[in-house]
Amino acid sequence: MAGNSRDPGRSVTARALSVLTAFDIDHVRLTLTAIARRAEIPLATAHRLVRELEMWGALQRDGDGRYAIGLRLWEIGLLAPVNSRLREVALPHMQELCRHTHDNVHLAVRSGLEVVYVEKLTTPRAVPIISRSGGRLPLHSTGVGKVLLAHAPTTVVHECCERGLDRHTAYTITEPGRLGRELQSVRSRGFAQANEEMTLGNCSVAVPVHDAGGSVVAALGVVAHSARADVGKLVKALLPAAEGIRQRLVELDRSELDLLSR
Amino acid sequence: MAGNSRDPGRSVTARALSVLTAFDIDHVRLTLTAIARRAEIPLATAHRLVRELEMWGALQRDGDGRYAIGLRLWEIGLLAPVNSRLREVALPHMQELCRHTHDNVHLAVRSGLEVVYVEKLTTPRAVPIISRSGGRLPLHSTGVGKVLLAHAPTTVVHECCERGLDRHTAYTITEPGRLGRELQSVRSRGFAQANEEMTLGNCSVAVPVHDAGGSVVAALGVVAHSARADVGKLVKALLPAAEGIRQRLVELDRSELDLLSR
Numbered sequence: 001m002a003g004n005s006r007d008p009g010r011s012v013t014a015r016a017l018s019v020l021t022a023f024d025i026d027h028v029r030l031t032l033t034a035i036a037r038r039a040e041i042p043l044a045t046a047h048r049l050v051r052e053l054e055m056w057g058a059l060q061r062d063g064d065g066r067y068a069i070g071l072r073l074w075e076i077g078l079l080a081p082v083n084s085r086l087r088e089v090a091l092p093h094m095q096e097l098c099r100h101t102h103d104n105v106h107l108a109v110r111s112g113l114e115v116v117y118v119e120k121l122t123t124p125r126a127v128p129i130i131s132r133s134g135g136r137l138p139l140h141s142t143g144v145g146k147v148l149l150a151h152a153p154t155t156v157v158h159e160c161c162e163r164g165l166d167r168h169t170a171y172t173i174t175e176p177g178r179l180g181r182e183l184q185s186v187r188s189r190g191f192a193q194a195n196e197e198m199t200l201g202n203c204s205v206a207v208p209v210h211d212a213g214g215s216v217v218a219a220l221g222v223v224a225h226s227a228r229a230d231v232g233k234l235v236k237a238l239l240p241a242a243e244g245i246r247q248r249l250v251e252l253d254r255s256e257l258d259l260l261s262r
Numbered sequence: 263m264a265g266n267s268r269d270p271g272r273s274v275t276a277r278a279l280s281v282l283t284a285f286d287i288d289h290v291r292l293t294l295t296a297i298a299r300r301a302e303i304p305l306a307t308a309h310r311l312v313r314e315l316e317m318w319g320a321l322q323r324d325g326d327g328r329y330a331i332g333l334r335l336w337e338i339g340l341l342a343p344v345n346s347r348l349r350e351v352a353l354p355h356m357q358e359l360c361r362h363t364h365d366n367v368h369l370a371v372r373s374g375l376e377v378v379y380v381e382k383l384t385t386p387r388a389v390p391i392i393s394r395s396g397g398r399l400p401l402h403s404t405g406v407g408k409v410l411l412a413h414a415p416t417t418v419v420h421e422c423c424e425r426g427l428d429r430h431t432a433y434t435i436t437e438p439g440r441l442g443r444e445l446q447s448v449r450s451r452g453f454a455q456a457n458e459e460m461t462l463g464n465c466s467v468a469v470p471v472h473d474a475g476g477s478v479v480a481a482l483g484v485v486a487h488s489a490r491a492d493v494g495k496l497v498k499a500l501l502p503a504a505e506g507i508r509q510r511l512v513e514l515d516r517s518e519l520d521l522l523s524r
Binding site for chain 2: 012013014016017020021023024025028029049052053056058060068069070071073074075076077078079080081082083084085088091092095098099109111116121122123124132133134
């Protein structure tokens with residue numbers, strides 16, 4: 001606690017944030033004891049912080065006394081550009097793609113060495129998949145991940161390879177040289193494909209989403225049954241959707257610049 | 263700062279949270295100075311807190327030096343039951359409704375005396391509307407709001423009336439007695455309707471979404487052009503969708519109980 005007395009702000013904020021980090025998709029509801037254990041803070045500290053976070057709305061308490069992330073934190077989280085600028089702009093185009101393909105439709109961004117799924121739409125006819133909005137998967141074994149990796153700085157590709165390319169199925173690309181050639185082909189063809197590289201039986205096809213400045217800010221993908229996926233057809237559906245999203249991003253940028261110049 | 267020295271934790275956490283509260287839908291990107299002003303904290307404090315929040319991922323910094331809510335806070339916000347249990351369960355049913363009606367589809371919950379929109383799906387043919395996911399609107403003048411108010415404790419209805427029923431259009435119900443009769447009719451008919459009561463030209467129709475215990479946990483609604491809305495048809499589309507969501511919520515509950523009993 002020496003650091004604490006020198007810089008109480010840093011330490012208290014960090015501990016409050018550690019309470020939030022105690023929650024993840026496998027721990028959506030936690031008792032106070034579990035929060036203290038997972039956040040590695042004393043029970044009395046956890047009690048005080050949880051009470052404050054609950055009063056503010058960052059946590060909410062269930063009928064059975066367990067805590068969950070609160071409505072207010074969810075509301076504030078939605079202000080993140082990944083939702084307010086990207087997801088909301090892309091959603092109508094994703095719905096259209098879903099209607100057209102009857103398959104799972106993904107919008108994803110890169111965070112460090114992982115894919116973060118921004119939104120996932122599905123239909124009753126779609127193949128079951130493990131992704132969920134807000135969830136993370138590897139870059140090298142998913143369609144959207146390959147698109148994001150192909151357009152990332154080369155240092156990111158090196159870091160991925162150094163960390164090791166985990167094998168998820170017999171078809172996962174685990175050899176750095178082969179991955180490099182694959183990413184080159186993603187760039188030259190304009191789309192990525194992952195054939196049963198993450199999950200057996202699933203094929204994903206993805207294309208880049210550009211922003212007003214031409215940078216790749218996201219990947220848009222479809223996951224279908226590998227047996228019935230028509231890659232050419234999927235690419236033909238994906239490209240105009242990605243272009244539609246880009247155009248809306250350009251319009252958004254323009255209206256923001258207009259606002260600033262007033 | 264007397265309170266601060268007696269209880270540094272409360273105060274520091276509250277100030278860190280006030281940095282987050284500086285952001286809202288009209289202030290998605292803020293300079294450090296704007297954060298300090300809106301959070302009502304000294305610039306030096308804001309600087310330290312913002313740096314900590316940025317390091318953790320609660321804030322992110324733009325190319326132009328402005329701050330926005332960060333990806334990590336968005337990810338943690340998605341763990342809130344309103345997303346992880348309600349929105350994700352409802353989304354496929356909302357897509358189906360959207361496909362069927364070609365109108366705006368809303369999922370909403372009540373928070374205090376307001377409607378919080380959990381998700382909004384739209385189509386190119388839908389009438390333009392002001393709601394957005396994470397946004398708030400009044401209870402008495404929207405279809406989903408009337409459903410939520412009709413199934414809220416009577417104290418909530420009293421509080422709404424006491425606070426005053428704001429008039430949004432010439433058709434808004436602003437008289438408590440009339441609102442009471444309207445809510446009674448919502449309960450007896452099993453659906454709510456709002457005809458140009460929030461926005462001229464728009465008609466919204468909504469039904470309750472029940473959970474496993476039979477409580478109304480959300481409202482599902484469609485917003486259409488008032489001139490072309492076929493209320494009977496919309497109710498017929500909404501009811502099975504709400505029932506589909508209820509069934510999935512029951513299944514979720516059962517699988518959680520199974521997990522706990524293992």
